[in-house]
Amino acid sequence: MASGPASTSPRPPRSVRELLTGGDRSFSFEFFPPKTDQGEQQLWRAIRELEPLAPTFVSVTYGAGGSTRDRTVRIIARIASDTTLTPVAHLTCVGHSRAELRSVIGAYADAGVRNVLALRGDPEGGPNQPWIRHPEGLDHADELVSLVRELGDFCVGVAAFPEGHPEAVSLDSDAEYLAAKAAAGADFAVTQFFFDADDYFALRDRAERLSCDMPLIPGIMPVTNVRQIQRFAALSGAAFPPALAERLLAVEDDPATVRAIGVEVATELCQKLLDGGAPGLHFYTLNRSTATREIYANVVGPVARVS
Numbered sequence: 001m002a003s004g005p006a007s008t009s010p011r012p013p014r015s016v017r018e019l020l021t022g023g024d025r026s027f028s029f030e031f032f033p034p035k036t037d038q039g040e041q042q043l044w045r046a047i048r049e050l051e052p053l054a055p056t057f058v059s060v061t062y063g064a065g066g067s068t069r070d071r072t073v074r075i076i077a078r079i080a081s082d083t084t085l086t087p088v089a090h091l092t093c094v095g096h097s098r099a100e101l102r103s104v105i106g107a108y109a110d111a112g113v114r115n116v117l118a119l120r121g122d123p124e125g126g127p128n129q130p131w132i133r134h135p136e137g138l139d140h141a142d143e144l145v146s147l148v149r150e151l152g153d154f155c156v157g158v159a160a161f162p163e164g165h166p167e168a169v170s171l172d173s174d175a176e177y178l179a180a181k182a183a184a185g186a187d188f189a190v191t192q193f194f195f196d197a198d199d200y201f202a203l204r205d206r207a208e209r210l211s212c213d214m215p216l217i218p219g220i221m222p223v224t225n226v227r228q229i230q231r232f233a234a235l236s237g238a239a240f241p242p243a244l245a246e247r248l249l250a251v252e253d254d255p256a257t258v259r260a261i262g263v264e265v266a267t268e269l270c271q272k273l274l275d276g277g278a279p280g281l282h283f284y285t286l287n288r289s290t291a292t293r294e295i296y297a298n299v300v301g302p303v304a305r306v307s
Contacts, residue, residue: 014086015155016115017187019056020215026056026280027296028088028190028217031287033060033071042287043075049289051083053296056280059117059190062090069104077111088157089113092121093144097136101144105151117157117190118144118181128235131167142177142184149185158182160189160207160216162199166237175206182212189214190282193221193232195241195265197272218273221284222291223262226252263291267298274299 020026029050034040047058058079062072072089079087089108091101108116120141123129133139138147141158148154158181161174168174178189194200200218207216223229226248233240244265251257270281281299283292 016057016086016088016157017155019086020188020279024056025274026215026217026282027053027300028055028057028059028280028282029292030059030061030219030282030284031075033063033075034287039287040075046285046287046289047079047083047085050285050292051085053293055085057086057088057115059088059090059282062092062119062121073104073107073111076108076113080112086115087113088115088117090117090119091144091148092119093134093138093141094121095124095134095137097134098138098147099136101138101147102151105148105154109152109154114153115155115157116148117159118148118186119159120144140177140180142180142186145181145184145186155187156185157188157190158186160191160203161237162191162194162196162203162218163238171202171206175203175210175212178203178207179210179212182214186214188217190217191219192236192238193219193284194238195244195269196239197269197276200273200278201276215279217280217282218278219282219284220266220270220295221286222259222266222295223248224255224259224286224288224291226258259291263294263298266291266295270295270299 031043031047034043060072060076060079062069076087076089079085091104093101096104105116118141123131138144145156145158148156158178160178161168164171164174165177168177191200191203204216221229221232226245230240230245248258248261251261273281283295285292
């Protein structure tokens, strides 16, 4: 079966803002810039396998301190020019002056990218290290949102945290930061991954009480490697359910069974979220397509199944 169509002719960049207001549920996928040529081949294999699902958008992360800056810009530019996909480019404040941030934003614009996910980012050295602002840089994501909006007609997304940002003093103050990002011009938010739908709905309620009504897209990370997800959860502050961990650790030597359980659990979570009114789903793919395609097919229906 042929893969999805690709186009090398220029086309107007599509705004995630417009796509989200179209009334349909949003389905999107996130990738990261690999460090090796082999990893990049795997990335493009995943992109081509997911392209036929016609996601609302795809995003590409940005390494700490701009460590993947050039590769991120190159991958984003190729997605914009060589695929049918709408790319969203990540950008963080970490280790960058305002001038450097303007340069990256300009590179995205030159590549035909008009959708940016504006993040403060983790401190250099890891999430458990103290935040230190670049002497000529920015302190918070709302400042980065304002900077991006000042530099052109960009659609800007931000991060949201169903269980609260690890540095937040309370869930309410965390929601206030989210509302500040919306007030600065953010158009939508994508959440950190989580495992309990009630955490997402509670965040939505907190945001609505602050008149923050931008779309909050829940982030989903399928469990395909239990030890890896436990590490991610520990770093992000997400609560990994003990019962799920026990169930997965009992079969961790059987990758196929681990993936099947991960797909089953993620499918149930996705269905609860959509039934509860979530505007869509954002899948953290880890540059792999199989589990994401299986969950997508379970949620959307047979029409989405890919051979």
